[in-house]
Amino acid sequence: MVWPFPLGRKARMAVFASGRGTNLEALLQAFPKGHPLGEVVLVVSDNPQALALERARRRGVEALALPWRGRRAFEAEALGLLEERRVDLVLLAGFMRLLSPGFVEVWYGRLLNIHPSLLPDYPGLGVHRRVLEAGEKETGSTVHFVDQGMDTGPILLQGRVPVLPGDTEAVLEARVLHLEHRLYPRAVALLLLGLAFPPPEGLPGLLGEEAARAFQALSPREKPLYLRAWALLRAWGKEALAGPAFLGQGGEWGRGAFLAAHLLAQDHPVLRAEVASLPEAVRREVEASLHRVESFL
Ligand code: GRF
Numbered sequence: 001m002v003w004p005f006p007l008g009r010k011a012r013m014a015v016f017a018s019g020r021g022t023n024l025e026a027l028l029q030a031f032p033k034g035h036p037l038g039e040v041v042l043v044v045s046d047n048p049q050a051l052a053l054e055r056a057r058r059r060g061v062e063a064l065a066l067p068w069r070g071r072r073a074f075e076a077e078a079l080g081l082l083e084e085r086r087v088d089l090v091l092l093a094g095f096m097r098l099l100s101p102g103f104v105e106v107w108y109g110r111l112l113n114i115h116p117s118l119l120p121d122y123p124g125l126g127v128h129r130r131v132l133e134a135g136e137k138e139t140g141s142t143v144h145f146v147d148q149g150m151d152t153g154p155i156l157l158q159g160r161v162p163v164l165p166g167d168t169e170a171v172l173e174a175r176v177l178h179l180e181h182r183l184y185p186r187a188v189a190l191l192l193l194g195l196a197f198p199p200p201e202g203l204p205g206l207l208g209e210e211a212a213r214a215f216q217a218l219s220p221r222e223k224p225l226y227l228r229a230w231a232l233l234r235a236w237g238k239e240a241l242a243g244p245a246f247l248g249q250g251g252e253w254g255r256g257a258f259l260a261a262h263l264l265a266q267d268h269p270v271l272r273a274e275v276a277s278l279p280e281a282v283r284r285e286v287e288a289s290l291h292r293v294e295s296f297l
Pocket residue numbers: 017019020021022023024093094095114115116141177180
């Protein structure tokens with residue numbers, strides 16, 4: 001299987017943004033020049049007036065407007081730029097255009113988007129209004145790999161926030177945005193460290209028939225947890241246990257991998273405490289992996 005990340009060197013990232021760019025700002029802050037994991041080297045907007053461009057320039061990052069003259073023209077220019085600037089990873093952050101299947105295919109696995117809902121629920125626009133109208137008690141945000149659909153690609157990481165009585169669209173949006181500013185950098189760090197990836201092809205050969213079937217039966221929201229656990233076992237030299245761990249037969253290493261996979265997405269005091277009950281060798285790997293990710297954020 002091809003794991004593009006970790007690259008073994010600093011990643012070069014581009015951000016595509018159409019508007020105010022608060023997520024871009026969070027990414028620029030998280031991955032400034034000189035960051036050991038990667039840096040944002042290019043910001044592209046289809047809208048010359050986007051505040052996002054201004055934000056990038058203020059931080060000394062190259063910012064280019066490619067005014068929208070149709071998808072074909074935009075993508076041809078963008079693809080050329082990405083190659084010229086030797087970009088490894090493209091991050092869509094409030095980019096309001098749909099990319100063509102051709103573009104997405106070239107960048108699949110290295111192209112992320114952030115969407116302000118708990119996908120697969122509420123794809124598309126007007127999310128907060130629809131969430132309020134439906135009377136949801138909880139919402140959130142999703143960082144996902146971009147595929148050919150709209151907000152449909154494999155989930156990388158999700159975060160949740162409550163919907164509170166009296167919330168207006170604006171209040172809910174602000175709460176979700178605040179979450180997004182922490183979520184997106186974390187998702188990028190996981191990807192660059194090789195701890196996140198889209199479900200690979202040929203799973204039965206990699207995991208065994210039964211584990212592959214169990215994985216395929218999971219919901220889109222559960223899959224990223226299993227993939228992180230798999231990546232952790234691999235990082236610990238225990239990849240052979242991934243299949244068994246997917247079936248709940250991975251022993252203490254499997255338990256450690258799933259605990260760490262949970263904690264990499266969200267801290268949780270009960271799970272933290274459970275880490276302490278792992279055998280020494282497993283506990284050390286779990287703590288080292290958690291520390292490694294935290295040290296980059
Ligand atoms: C964010 O909520 C993001 O999830 C969505 O568009 C919004 C962009 O906000 N895709 P900003 O431009 O980053 O402030």
